[in-house]
Amino acid sequence: MSNKVAIIASNGGLFDAYKVFNIATAAAATEKEVAIFFTFEGLNLIHKQANQALPIPEGKEHFTEGFAKANVPSIPQLVEMAQDLGVKFIGCQMTMDVMGLTKEDFIDGIEVGGAVTFLEFAKDASPTLTF
Amino acid sequence: MAIKADVQLDVKGLTCPMPIVKTKKAMNDLTDGQILEVQATDKGSKADLAAWAESIGHLYIGIIEEDDVLLHYIRKSGDSEVVEKKFEQTITNEEVIDRASNGGFILDVREEAEFTFGHIEGAKSIPLGELEERLDELDKEQEIYVICRTGKRSDLAAQKLSQKGFTKVYNVLPGMGSWNSELSKEL
Structure with missing residues (x-):
């Protein structure tokens, strides 16, 4: 059985962030080796400023109340927890170049790589998930 | 409780x-x-x-x-769960009920919580860690069938009892992890 979980984060909304980081931390807590490849809008999830206030899909603003009521951790908290559990974050170099971003725009501790970096990790991972 | x-x-x-x-x-x-x-x-x-x-x-x-x-x-x-079992006198899960109904005694050495969630009717609970100080609750004349989940803790318990002069001691294998008959619960 594979002990790796590979995740591609390619969307930048608040809901996307929860899907990515909940699965990632749960997998890491179950002693899996986890890597997340952040690409296109997914880079928002680890952008120093952007990930403090990720957008909620239009018409779903009322969820904000539900998040508070359910005592769900914030995205920066989940990010910290994921890193604490050893989850590897890989920022997509090509998208960063397109968006004019550098490693300094992102939270500490990320790696920057291309598609092959992720594919190399994911080749024997099960499952590989895309959000 | x-x-x-x-x-x-x-x-x-x-x-x-x-x-x-x-x-x-x-x-x-x-x-x-x-x-x-x-x-x-x-x-x-x-x-x-x-x-x-x-x-x-x-x-x-x-x-x-x-x-x-x-x-x-x-x-x-x-x-460390996988350890060779050393105690030589053993009986099987299938034998233990019959033997116990003929005057023997089932000693369950798992933790109290494990015992509470399911044990053999009539078995006595003494967790392995408490065995040494509770030996006076056991009778040397009676056959004692020591059981745990996998046979590992009961193996250690049987060895300990044997060192303390209990001769009619048997380790029950494979143990509660493979128990298919009825269970009592105390919840």
Whole structure:
């Protein structure tokens, strides 16, 4: 059985962030080796400023109340927890170049790589998930 | 009723994935064989913690619901579970009921929490760690069938009893982990 979980984060909304980081931390807590490849809008999830206030899909603003009521951790908290559990974050170099971003725009501790970096990790991972 | 646990973890009010993350961290500080009680209000934890324990290889003993709080009991298992069994006098799960009904005595040396969630009717609970100080509760004239989950703790217990002058001691194999007959619970 594979002990790796590979995740591609390619969307930048608040809901996307929860899907990515909940699965990632749960997998890491179950002693899996986890890597997340952040690409296109997914880079928002680890952008120093952007990930403090990720957008909620239009018409779903009322969820904000539900998040508070359910005592769900914030995205920066989940990010910290994921890193604490050893989850590897890989920022997509090509998208960063397109968006004019550098490693300094992102939270500490990320790696920057291309598609092959992720594919190399994911080749024997099960499952590989895309959000 | 209260179930004995070595460590308590309060994750009340937290939602997925926090109960799992906190349980994982708390478990790091336990030694093999100790029992963790996880107090949760997240209903998802019912299925999640059992699946988590299964995935890592810890023993998920059971759950109790008290008002709105879910109390999970998990026993930490490490690699040391696989150990050669040394005690030579053994009987099988299938034999133990018959033998006990002819005047023998079933001694369950698992932790109290494991015993509470299911044991053989009439068995006596003395966890392995308490055996030495509770020897006076046992009768040297009676046949004693020592059982645990996998035969490992009962092997150690049988060796200990034998050193203390008990001769009619048998280790029951393979143990409660493979018990298919009826169980009593004390919940």
